[in-house]
Amino acid sequence: MNAAKKTASPDSSAAHLRVVADRGATLTPGIRLSGVSKTYRSRDGDVPSLQPLDFHINDGEFFVVVGPSGCGKSTLLKMISGLLPPSAGEIFVEGEKVDKPHGNVGIVFQNALLLPWRNIINNVMLPIDMKRLKRAEFLQRAKSLLKLVGLEGFEKKLPWQLSGGMQQRASICRALVHDPKIVLMDEPFGALDAMTRERMNVELMRIQRETGKTILLITHSIPEAVFLADRVLVMTERPGAIAAIYDVPLPRPRSLDVMSDPVFSELVQRIRKHFFTQIALD
Amino acid sequence: MAEAKAPTRLSKALNAAWVRPFLFLIFIVIAWDLSIRLFKIPAYQIPAPADVVAVLWQDWPELARQSWPTTYATIWGFVLSALFGIPVAMLIAGSKTVESYVYPLLVFSQSVPKIAIAPLFVVWFGFGILPKIISAFLLGFFPVVVSAVQGFKSVDPDMVDLARAMQGSRFHVFRAVNLPHALPAIFSGLKVSVTLAVVGAVVGEFVGSNSGIGYVMQRSIGTFDLPTMFAALVILALLGVILFWIVDRIERLVVPWHVSQREEIIVAA
Numbered sequence: 001m002n003a004a005k006k007t008a009s010p011d012s013s014a015a016h017l018r019v020v021a022d023r024g025a026t027l028t029p030g031i032r033l034s035g036v037s038k039t040y041r042s043r044d045g046d047v048p049s050l051q052p053l054d055f056h057i058n059d060g061e062f063f064v065v066v067g068p069s070g071c072g073k074s075t076l077l078k079m080i081s082g083l084l085p086p087s088a089g090e091i092f093v094e095g096e097k098v099d100k101p102h103g104n105v106g107i108v109f110q111n112a113l114l115l116p117w118r119n120i121i122n123n124v125m126l127p128i129d130m131k132r133l134k135r136a137e138f139l140q141r142a143k144s145l146l147k148l149v150g151l152e153g154f155e156k157k158l159p160w161q162l163s164g165g166m167q168q169r170a171s172i173c174r175a176l177v178h179d180p181k182i183v184l185m186d187e188p189f190g191a192l193d194a195m196t197r198e199r200m201n202v203e204l205m206r207i208q209r210e211t212g213k214t215i216l217l218i219t220h221s222i223p224e225a226v227f228l229a230d231r232v233l234v235m236t237e238r239p240g241a242i243a244a245i246y247d248v249p250l251p252r253p254r255s256l257d258v259m260s261d262p263v264f265s266e267l268v269q270r271i272r273k274h275f276f277t278q279i280a281l282d
Numbered sequence: 283m284a285e286a287k288a289p290t291r292l293s294k295a296l297n298a299a300w301v302r303p304f305l306f307l308i309f310i311v312i313a314w315d316l317s318i319r320l321f322k323i324p325a326y327q328i329p330a331p332a333d334v335v336a337v338l339w340q341d342w343p344e345l346a347r348q349s350w351p352t353t354y355a356t357i358w359g360f361v362l363s364a365l366f367g368i369p370v371a372m373l374i375a376g377s378k379t380v381e382s383y384v385y386p387l388l389v390f391s392q393s394v395p396k397i398a399i400a401p402l403f404v405v406w407f408g409f410g411i412l413p414k415i416i417s418a419f420l421l422g423f424f425p426v427v428v429s430a431v432q433g434f435k436s437v438d439p440d441m442v443d444l445a446r447a448m449q450g451s452r453f454h455v456f457r458a459v460n461l462p463h464a465l466p467a468i469f470s471g472l473k474v475s476v477t478l479a480v481v482g483a484v485v486g487e488f489v490g491s492n493s494g495i496g497y498v499m500q501r502s503i504g505t506f507d508l509p510t511m512f513a514a515l516v517i518l519a520l521l522g523v524i525l526f527w528i529v530d531r532i533e534r535l536v537v538p539w540h541v542s543q544r545e546e547i548i549v550a551a
Contacts, residue, residue, distance in 0.1 A: 081447040103449040113441045117462050117539040129458060130450030158539055178448070 028059035030214055031080060031182060035089035038075050048239035049075050052089060055233065055245065057216060059181070062208055064225040065218045067235030068275060073218045076240075077184045080216065081105045094181055103131055106175025106213075108185040112167035114159035120146070120170050121155035127178040138177060145173040148207065165196040169203070176211060185217040189224070198256060201227055209253065226250075226267050227259065234274050243274050326506050333509040338516065349517055351494040355411055355483035356525065359418020360476050366419075367426030367475070368468060374427070375434030385431075392424050397485050404490035414486030414494070421482030422475035429471025433464030466540045469533040476525045480518060495521075 038050040050072040057063045067073055078084040080091055082101040091098040093105070106127070114123045124142045128135055146152060149169040151162075159167055168188060175183050188204075189197045201224060208215055219225050225232045226248055234243040246267060250258055258264055295301060311331050317323070318330050325333065338345065374381045396417060403413035437460050445455040487496025495514050502510035 078443065081443075083443050083447055101447050101449050103447070105447060107444050107447055109440050109444070111438075111440070113438060113444060115441070115459065115462070117537070126445065126458065127448040130445050130448035130454055132454075160541075 029092070029095040030059045030061065031057040031216065032092040033080075033089065034092075036079065036086045036091055037088045038072060038079065038084070039087045051239050051241040053240075053242060055242065057182075057214060059214055060212050062205075062215045062228055062230045063217070063233065064229035064231070065216065065233045065235060066220070066222055066225045066271065067218075067240060068237050069220070070238050071235045072238065072240035073235065074186055077107070077186050077216070077218060080182075081107060081184060103127075103178070104180050104182065106178070106180045106183040108168070108171050108175045108183065108188040110187040110190045112159070112164070112171040114167055114170060114174075116159055119156050119158055120151065120162070123159065123170060124173045124177050126174055131178060133178065141179070142173065142177050145176055146170070148210065149173055149203065165192055165200060168192065168200065172204070172207065176207075176213070180213075182214040182216065185215065187219055188217065190220065197224070202256065204228065205252075205254065222268050222271050223259065223264075226264055226271070227254065227256075232267075232271060234271055236274075244271075246271065326508060329509040329512055334512040334516065337509040337513040341510065341513065345495075345498070345513060345517055348493060348498050349495055349521065351411060351414070351491075352480075352483050352487065352496065352518075353521060355414035355486060355494070356418050356476075356479045356521065358411075358415045359420075359482055360422050360472075360479040360525070362415070362419040363422035363426050363475050363479065364472060367423050367471070368430050371427045371430030371434060371468075375431050388424070388427065396420055396482065397488070400485050400489040403486065409490050409492070413490070414483050417486030418479040418482035421485070422479040425474040425478065426468070426471040429474070430464060430468045433467025433471075434460055436467070437463045462537075465537045466533075469529070469537065473526055473529050473533075476529050477522045480522045480525065484518065 033053050033055055035052045035054060036050070037048070037052045040047045040049055053076070065073055065076070075084065079086050080093065080098065082098045082105075085099065093102060096102065114120075115126070118126070121139075121142055124146065125135065125138065128138045128142075143152075143155065146155060149172060151166060151169055151173070154162060154166070154170075159170070162170065168191075172188070175185075189200050192200060204215075205228060207213075217225075217228060229248050232246045232248060234246070235241065236243045248267065250261065250263060314328075315331050318328060370384070374385055400413070400417055403416055407413045407416065441459055441463075442455060445459050450458065483494070484496035484499070487494040488500055491497045495518055499511055499514045502508070502514065
């Protein structure tokens with residue numbers, strides 16, 4: 001069916017799929033990378049992890065990075081959060097140059113990484129403790145975030161008493177509690193089963209709509225990337241470089257039905273081709 | 283009715299956690315007594331359980347007085363091995379340089395038999411309580427370090443990154459993430475350490491002492507007073523069990539969230 005549509009209307013679909021190298025005019029501070037590269041030093045010499053990257057993520061944008069394993073996606077995330085200095089180039093978050101952990105990010109990893117000795121509400125409050133902010137001021141916010149993700153009433157439970165999906169939702173609350181401008185997510189739903197994953201995708205879009213955060217999400221799943229993103233950045237294999245950046249012209253709010261939209265499947269096909277040609281060349 | 287109920291009540295009593303080792307102990311004592319009678323083992327080789335109990339009963343004030351220095355040396359040795367072992371483990375786990383210098387030597391030092399160097403402590407520190415404390419400390423130290431290093435190292439680096447990205451200082455991150463994470467491993471080391479500290483204290487008393495359970499054992503061996511020797515062994519075993527139990531209780535208080543402590547919560551829920 002996909003193939004039929006593809007042959008039926010190649011031109012009309014191509015019109016949707018504008019390849020955008022850069023949007024040109026910078027509208028909002030957001031996240032800006034200019035010439036950022038990373039090389040790891042090892043005993044056998046330098047190992048390039050990321051080739052120079054230039055891109056800009058706007059405020060409130062849902063930006064998704066897809067790429068094969070080991071293309072330096074996680075390195076990218078650590079550099080934006082200030083945990084790892086780039087080997088060259090500069091990163092700006094909200095117009096400020098990043099050279100140390102700046103705390104203006106929330107991070108969600110593949111594993112929920114909740115501390116087993118803290119109950120859910122105290123896990124969500126971890127960033128407040130680390131930043132030494134006043135607990136009382138943020139407790140209400142933490143509670144309303146838990147309510148937002150449907151974990152009301154689980155505040156006093158310990159992490160192991162929750163399912164994998166619930167734990168991951170709690171870790172999303174933890175990433176939002178200190179009201180950061182940007183949220184970095186490293187394959188946040190990779191450890192969940194397919195059904196929970198779809199539900200979490202829908203919820204994540206709702207959370208983003210309600211909080212207006214800038215989200216940079218890393219994933220292996222191309223359909224997930226297209227479903228969630230305003231723009232998708234496709235990375236090449238190690239050392240990682242930008243293969244292409246695609247606009248996703250699907251209207252919001254999106255439901256799972258969007259996955260049967262021809263524009264959706266065209267874009268998925270198109271992104272998948274990046275990896276197929278690479279595999280074929282190998 | 284009463285007949286039907288009795289076995290269930292009995293089996294319930296048999297299922298209580300503390301009853302089982304107790305029953306097994308009774309079984310061993312009976313087997314001990316029977317084999318002495320059956321094989322006609324003379325009393326100067328293995329005393330009958332009844333004789334040991336008799337000594338425990340009659341000499342109780344003296345034995346209790348002698349257990350005090352041993353207990354004292356054990357507890358101090360144990361406390362010192364915890365006080366030194368945990369920071370040393372922190373240094374080893376925190377720095378590759380420290381690890382490469384210290385860890386191999388630490389392992390090497392463990393292959394030196396403590397009983398062989400215990401006389402040295404008498405030469406250095408005399409016949410007082412100090413050489414016994416040091417001996418207990420030396421035996422208890424190593425398991426604490428090994429377990430704690432393993433505990434500190436097994437923390438998920440992503441978890442530490444997450445806390446650091448929230449601008450947590452080294453100290454705050456350590457207190458909130460690394461230390462609680464290492465606690466279960468530290469406690470498993472402490473439990474091994476506390477039983478070894480008893481051994482260490484007794485070894486110290488063997489070498490040069492005029493008090494303590496180790497001294498009682500030396501003396502009774504010299505006079506072939508086997509019932510007293512066995513009574514001393516029973517007291518040592520009791521001391522080890524009680525100290526182990528105390529550490530175990532503290533662990534339940536400090537790390538109630540750990541997997542190994544969860545069973546009871548689930549049963550209760």
